[in-house]
Amino acid sequence: MAENINYKHLHYFWVVAKEGSIAKAATKLHITPQTISGQLSMLEDRLNQPLFxxxxxxxxxxxxxxxxxxxxxxxxxxxxxxSDVLRGAPQFGASEFIVSAASAIPKTIVYKIVxxxxxxxxxxxxxxxxxxxxAILxxxxxxxxxxxxxxxxxxxxFSIKAYNHFLGESGLxxxxxxxxxxxxxxxxxECLNRTPMLLPTKQYAIRQLFDRWINDIDLFPMVKGQYDDSALMKSFGQAGFGVFFMPTVIEHEVCEQFQVEVIGRTDEIKQRFYAVSSERKVTHPAVAAICDKARDIIFK
Known part of the structure; x- marks a missing residue:
């Protein structure tokens, strides 16, 4: 194998391999197919072996x-x-920090965490x-x-390279x-039996835990609505369409914002929260601050 590989040539090869053709790679890289073909040939000559x-x-x-x-x-x-590490490093001007949250996580929790x-x-x-x-992963x-x-x-x-950072958990x-x-x-x-309820959709872990819980204690609430968005579920709950649950850690905020009452609590179901990043060991200062403060303050 030859030494001193030209990394520009290697990048062209990498894009061609990912895209499956020189034409698609040329479109993605905004250069001509002839240029890519020439660069591939030079890389193969340097390696003294064919790549395709x-x-x-x-x-x-x-x-x-x-x-x-x-x-x-x-x-x-x-x-x-x-690039990720440098994006979190001190620099002149604003440093952009982009966070995506699963739709089922209450916005108040997102605010507290971020x-x-x-x-x-x-x-x-x-x-x-x-x-x-x-989509967000x-x-x-x-x-x-x-x-x-x-x-x-x-x-x-999920076939992606990323890492979970446990932030904390809360009863409901x-x-x-x-x-x-x-x-x-x-x-x-027992008051939930035959009672109209508003629930997250079944794709979310907390809904699956809730379904197992009511099955274990032989309760049969009437499902009146299922929601991907927690804010929408709370709005329907505020209007009286059914009972809904939220993490106990934001109980006060939910009552105050939506003028609803707490009818009960349980620690038999716990909603767990995670920050997922591309780093195994967190170096991005904003992600590190979130992980530390969430564990020490929000979910203490």
Whole structure:
């Protein structure tokens, strides 16, 4: 294997391998196919081995090509990690910090978790997004966000390289509009039996835990609504359409903002919260502040 590989040539090879053709790579890189072909040939000459087999109009990696691709993946992944670290380093002007939160996480929780990052410096420019967990983890995989907030830890089901940082957990409080609360009979949790309820959709871990809990204690609430967005669920709850639950850690804020009453609490179900980042050991100062403060203050 030759020494002193030209990394520009290696990058062209990497994009061609990922895109599957020279034409697609040329479009992505905004250069001509002829330029890419020439650079690939120079790389193959330097390595003294072919990287692709030309099959018709298509390309197929050779054994050497697959080996080089594995190394190229690691090289350019390190380059992206370096960019992430530098993005968190002190610099002149505002430093952009991009956070995506799973839609089911209450906005008050997101605020409490993210606030410590803003206290680091007035120069931090916060960008907050939300969406389904699959979509926001995909953004993390391509380094379009710095951190994902979720109550569902990253697992092998998600084929991305990222790491969970446990922030804390909270039991659940159950809420109802005053008129609905007056109509409930019996103590908690028996009062949930045959009672209209508003729940997160089944894609969320907390909904699965709730379903197991009511099954274990033989309760049969009437599901009146299922929501991807926690704020929308609370609004329907405020209007009296059903009982809903939120983490106990924000119980006071929910009662005050939505004029609802607490009808009961349980620690038998706990909602866990995670920050997911591309770093195993957190070096981004904003992510580090979030992890430290959440564990020490919010979920103490």
């Amino acid at each position: 087999d030309r099959i018709g109009r298509g390309l197929q990696l050779t054994e050497t090509g697959r080996l080089v691709l594995r190394y190229a993946d690691e090289i350019f992944e390190l380059g992206r990690e370096l 606030k410590p990052a803003l206290n680091l410096s007035e120069e931090i420019n916060l960008v907050c997004k939300e969406g389904p967990i699959d 995909a953004d993390l995989a391509v380094h379009e966000v710095d951190m994902v907030l979720t109550d569902t830890p990253l697992s092998s089901a 409080s159950f809420f109802a509009a005053p008129d609905l609360a007056k109509r409930l009979s019996g103590g908690f949790p």
